[in-house]
Amino acid sequence: MRSILDRIPRFQYNVSKGFLHWDYAxxxxxxxxxxxxxxxxxxxxQDLIKQFQPTSFEDLGEVF
Known part of the structure; x- marks a missing residue:
């Protein structure tokens, strides 16, 4: 999943206290x-992200 998220332009994320936090633009x-x-x-x-392979923040919104 990390390699997929890393390719999304202007998208950053981190894990803190067991939760994924994200920031866009x-x-x-x-x-x-x-x-x-x-x-x-x-x-x-995670499985949905791997299945759909989002390439933009908008695509990722469909999964989140």
């Missing part, structure tokens, strides 16, 4: 996935 849009990265719900999000 230097704060134009920000958010947190409120499923612990060890949870089955987060795994489902």
């Amino acid at each position: 230097d704060g134009l849009d920000t958010g947190t996935i409120y499923h612990d990265i060890e949870s089955s719900n987060f795994k489902k999000i």
